[in-house]
Amino acid sequence: MKLLVVSDSHHERDCLIHLKEKYEGEVDAMIHCGDSELEKDDPAIQGFHTVRGNCDFGSDFPNDWVGEVDGYRVFTTHGHLYNIKMTLMNLRYRARELNADFVFFGHSHELGVDMLDNTIILNPGSISLPRGRIHEKTYALIDATDDGVKVRFMTIDDKELTDLTQTFPLVKNN
Numbered sequence: 001m002k003l004l005v006v007s008d009s010h011h012e013r014d015c016l017i018h019l020k021e022k023y024e025g026e027v028d029a030m031i032h033c034g035d036s037e038l039e040k041d042d043p044a045i046q047g048f049h050t051v052r053g054n055c056d057f058g059s060d061f062p063n064d065w066v067g068e069v070d071g072y073r074v075f076t077t078h079g080h081l082y083n084i085k086m087t088l089m090n091l092r093y094r095a096r097e098l099n100a101d102f103v104f105f106g107h108s109h110e111l112g113v114d115m116l117d118n119t120i121i122l123n124p125g126s127i128s129l130p131r132g133r134i135h136e137k138t139y140a141l142i143d144a145t146d147d148g149v150k151v152r153f154m155t156i157d158d159k160e161l162t163d164l165t166q167t168f169p170l171v172k173n174n
Contacts, residue, residue, distance in 0.1 A: 001070035002026070006048075006139040007033035007078075007106025008126035010055065013044035015127045015156055019139065020047055022158065027141075029069045033106035033124065034061070034078030053078035053106065066098055072144065073173065075100040079107035079123070088121060095119045099173045102142070111138050111164070113151050118171040120149060127156060136161065144170060 004027045009016055016036070023030060024047060034053025038045045040060040052061040056078075065076040075098050082090040085108055095103045096117060103121045110132035111125030125138035137156040142149060149168045153161045 001028050001072055001142075001144040003028060003069065003074075003102075003142040004030045004139065005033065005104045005122060005124045005142065006031070006127050007104075007124050008035045008053070008109050008129060009037075010035055010126075010128045011037040012128040013038065013042070015137070016044040016048070018156075019127075020044075029067075029074070031065075031074070031076050031104055033076055033104050035106060036061075049076060051076050051078055054080040066100070070144075071172070072101040073099055074102045074104065076104045079105035084108060084123075088116070091121060092116050092119070095121070101171075101173050108132075110134070111140070111153055113140070113166060115168045118173055120151070120168055122151065125153065134161070134164075146170065 004023045030048045032048040032050040034051045035055045036045050049065050050061050051065050052059045052063050067074050091103050109126035113122040124140035127137050127139050138153050141152045148170050151166050153164045
């Protein structure tokens, strides 16, 4: 299974169009963790499983998206409704309830990944307004195989941040 995860594009359409052109048909799903600030019918966001962020006013996007991708259960949210700037515990509890294999979220604009309770919890950073120690505009690529789950953070110009690449054991929760 291959996934592309992006967040917090904040009305920047060109980066989403670029990602679609590069990865559509190459990944099993493209996921946007909210704050696109685009309407649901905007061609730039078409093809992404998209959730509503705190800056997506009047949006038709759901607050959460739970779906199956190649047999894996994926839980996506923006994060503001789970208080992610204070703690990841709320996400962990919700992931357990859903038997999620992956949790994707945004909101803080700071990239990061960890495995908690056999669930990979990932923030791809922001594709337009990064914060924290990584100043690059980023997105994430996830590749799950029988050997494990490889997570790569990529810059907006498609360069891998190799020092941040991580591999986790493969554990299915559902």
